[in-house]
Amino acid sequence: MPEGHTVHRLAAEYGRRFRGSRPVHAASPQGKFADAAALLDGQPMTAAEAHGKHLFLGFAGLGWVHIHLGLYGKVAFGDGPAPAPAGQIRLRLAGPGGWADLRGPNTCTLIGDPEKQAVTDRLGPDPLRPDADPERAWRRVSAARSAIAGLLMDQSVVAGPGNIYRAEVLFRRGIGPYRPGRDLDREEWDGIWADLVALMREGVRTGRIDTVRPEHMPEAMGRPPRRDDHGGEVYVYRRAGADCHVCGGEVRSAELAARNLFWCQGCQPHLPGAR
Known part of the structure; x- marks a missing residue:
């Protein structure tokens, strides 16, 4: 399972590629996240942050994509147009900054602010966060x-x-x-x-x-x-x-x-x- 520094690196990379006012294309080629991806498709990503081993991608007005990679989850990033989907891609994001494919996560779900708060309330302080106590x-x-x-x-x-x-x-x-x-x-x-x-x-x-x-x-x-x-x-x-x-x-x-x-x-x- 990735340690916390890896998840913070992923949050930074998601933010670098997709955060801003431009719409992001979202899809779930695997199908397990299809309903939520349809809601996110065409919306801008407004935040990307990590708390411990939990990754949160924010979409204003829609909530947060909560990702926990678990033992087998992986994220691949690429530049330019996204290639044809291959394998079990739970969530693909694509935009002017390139593309990102999420595979095999333990958790990938769309949640609201209260649910996000409930997740972070269960966690101890994260040494990588400025608000850590x-x-x-x-x-x-x-x-x-x-x-x-x-x-x-x-x-x-x-x-x-x-x-x-x-x-x-x-x-x-x-x-x-x-x-x-x-x-x-x-x-x-x-x-x-x-x-x-x-x-x-x-x-x-x-x-x-x-x-x-x-x-x-x-x-x-x-x-x-x-x-x-x-x-x-x-x-x-x-x-x-x-x-x-x-x-x-x-x-x-x-x-x-x-x-x-x-x-x-x-x-x-x-x-x-x-x-």
Whole structure:
């Protein structure tokens, strides 16, 4: 499932291509969104925004197209006239700025302002949004008995981070993934939040997740670059059994809340100051 920075990049690209006063052509070649697409066809897109992993495309007077990509959803953009539809395209938008095809989303529905508000009310603060309030997340974290690694994957606590960001931020802050949220102090939480903001903003800028500090990059350490479908240089994500770039210990993996968790026992003790 795409992490939050990807959804913010999609919102920016939709906005760049279609937002404005010019009418947008909307269609659902697959047919599952045909009725809503007929309402949108010929109307201008007035907004494109993201909150966590949720994408909202606004059409004044009609509402919002709410998109959640889920595990299989993808968006493809192109310039010029749109090609003949091929495959299962849930929503195609086309206009002077090119075209965009949405395939396989978990959610694609036309909703009003109250329904949009209901969705965002269920979400925690998004580190990429200017209106984010980290205090809301801290209140949840500081009262929780559950592991901080699980809390960071809970979209009602923090919206946007996924498996990669949670593993990497905890490593960078030296925090054991199984520590209960209530055992963190405010300085540790502030460090987690600041790292999420910085790393996810960089992800929006580059389109990839890089979490390794300059002194641990391949050229600085004389090691080969990472080769992985997800791209980017990371400390622990998908590196189970490999040597830690910092302490040389073995990177570990376990399952937590049905997702693979990665950490270094040497750099991330379970308790503050422990080894």
